[in-house]
Amino acid sequence: MEKRTLLAFALSLLVLLVWQQMFYKPPQKTKTKETAKTEGAAKPGAETKEKTTAQKVPEKKQIIDKNALLTPPPQKIAGKIVTVDTPNFRAEFSTKGGLLKSFKLRKYRESVEKDSPPKELITIKDSGYYPFLTELVKNSDAAIAYAEYKVSAEKLVVRSDKKEAKLIFSWDSPKGLRVTKTFTFYPDNYLFDMKVTLENTGTESLTDALAINMFNAPYEKEQSRLNANRVVVLNKKGLEEFNEKKIRKSSPVIPAPFKWLGYENNYFITALIPLSEDGYKVSLNLLNESSHLVRTVFLTPQFLVKPGAKTDFEVRFFVGPKDLTVLKDANYDLAKSVNFGWFDIIAKPLLWFMDYIYKYVHNYGVAIIVVTVVIKILFWPLTHKSYESMKTMKKLQPKMAAIREKYKNDREKLNQELMNLYRTYKVNPVGGCLPMILQIPVFFALYRMLYGAIELRHAPFCLWINDLSAPDRLYIGINIPYLGGLPVLTILMGISMFVQQKMTPTGGDPRQEKMMLMMPVIFTVFFVNFPSGLVLYWLVNNILSIGQQYMINKNA
Incomplete structure (x- = not known):
């Protein structure tokens, strides 16, 4: 389980820190075709040649x-x-x-x-x-x-x-x-x-x-x-x-x-x-x-x-x-x-889809919710497989503990017996993390899109959220240091993440459980100055994940 703990921790750090290295580099270079055909300058969008009688x-x-x-x-x-x-x-x-x-x-x-x-x-x-x-x-x-x-x-x-x-x-x-x-x-x-x-x-x-x-x-x-x-x-x-x-x-x-x-x-x-x-x-x-x-x-x-x-x-x-x-x-x-950087190829279709939904709902907050639901449906099989894998790993904890105790002095034999156990029960020790890795590019693409789309500039959602491109703040008459107002949406996101972590099996490793319970606090602090549109996406995604986990636990 040490490897799974390290992998889960690495994934968490990736979500928190990777854009520091990726999103502030020069945009990805793309080749352009130079057009040789030119038209009159009177038409905007058409190129013309310089005219001069001088030498x-x-x-x-x-x-x-x-x-x-x-x-x-x-x-x-x-x-x-x-x-x-x-x-x-x-x-x-x-x-x-x-x-x-x-x-x-x-x-x-x-x-x-x-x-x-x-x-x-x-x-x-x-x-x-x-x-x-x-x-x-x-x-x-x-x-x-x-x-x-x-x-x-x-x-x-x-x-x-x-x-x-x-x-x-x-x-x-x-x-x-x-x-x-x-x-x-x-x-x-x-x-x-x-x-x-x-x-x-x-x-x-x-x-x-x-x-x-x-x-x-x-x-x-x-x-x-x-x-x-x-x-x-x-x-x-x-x-x-x-x-x-x-x-x-x-x-x-x-x-x-x-x-x-x-x-x-x-x-x-x-x-x-x-x-x-x-x-x-x-x-x-x-x-x-x-x-x-x-x-x-x-x-x-x-x-x-x-x-x-x-x-x-x-x-x-x-x-x-x-x-x-x-x-x-x-x-x-x-x-x-x-240009949305490395994830431009994913972010622009997401932006197009969000604009398409907006034509019908006339609210970008609602459009973000619809986009989140659609993405969740698309990733539902992968997420379901991840949860099932973690549940199986948790059931195998007693057997794995016995193998570790029996072969604690023989590292090679220990790994061999663990692999035999995985094959017998048809489980992948990192199966719970791999489906989440596949979702990371979509998260970063959404992050870049929601941070840079002019459509969200001054776009209202509901209640106190009147600008989806700005951090959410509910002003309650008290000036909160460093914040000004109360980040209600971000706090709700942190609570939903905590509930999700409590419902999600971690494989039975106490160290992993403690580490994962720390993540809601870290994410809440990190998201406090993020655009409310991005926080809304994360909150809705957490709520959908809670519902999915409830269904899995109920049918177990």
Whole structure:
């Protein structure tokens, strides 16, 4: 029984600790097929080739550190605010530089409160650096960054019955350069395009390269290890992740081609999608460690624009939720940003099934219960076999004790007689644990899915549980240290686990019984800050296991 005790203990530790090693590594790399066929840029989701009348010139190797090319901002970004309203978001631009100062998602809120404002994805405060800051690498005209641009409209409304709408910023430099930023918005998704056109209105040729800056800060006020912000790139190698530590250490430069590059957490993503495969590169820098401000620079190839000629560069952006349906509709393999790590192949079907159930029950808590019941039914034969094996082992304890006593000085003979006993009664000494091992991948897949699915963000269940993505807390007017409120669901889970352990045969080993009775306490402490959706799954699974064990004991 020593081996069975050690195996059971190892399994328990695996459930508690394995994700510490597995869930914080870079996502599994998956191969992608590069599409050669391109279509017009007017259709979101279709790739286009860069159009330019300028001549390309040989490009020198450029390494961009965190301060290179970065035009210092004025003390205050003044200028008029221009609003863009679509069915999915509201964006606010400044006429100073044509910078994006606000991007609010209409269908998502900052917090679970009913009067909470729409979710803001531009969380930069007081730095002066905002997305779409445009610069010339050789500093041909530094004023381009924060110049006062003319704008085609002070308010743009993108109606659901229209195909697209354009917002145009333009500025004429005294040095003979006309800069035009054209933003194209679509009514039915979170995609929009940015085209920068440089026209040489002077008398001398312009040789330079264009840098389009993106600045991102954490989407949530409070960061957690399990919902950390990061940069993710989808290229020919697959999905590569750059966390803040890696960006700070190496300031990586990402060469072309890649499908997209995004700043994300579990729930939201700001993705840059190149519409050309020709010569661009992207650098990543951490500008401010205290505010976690990440700078992404999209650097074009060097170009030569003669007097009277012009060149333009176009990129596409997706700024929105990491909802699989929305991402698939947007194309570009953006759906791969929803990555559940090693268990992605199991987690995504579970997510699809949970969403399918939700269509009928309209409550994600109920959907989790249904998913749990279905999983329990599927694993019922394995669990039943496990319980039966443990019961048989318990009945054999007296015979096993006698064999150990008789052959205590002959290890080889002892093992031989024990194996004969197992064969006689057709029992596997680890038969009670092996079926549970098969269920571990499903548990971890559910864990990752329930922790990262945007569907559960602010999704209510019942009574005090109003957010299945957050720990459950019942506030009783007393501030409980380290907890705030009472974790009722977690306590119920611990109690159900204790009842289950008392009903489940352990093979008669006193040491194993003591160890297993410790597990409810350990799990309760460990689960106290887990999402209530995950705790709900575990509680329902325990209740079903208690019912199954009751039926087995009754029919014994």
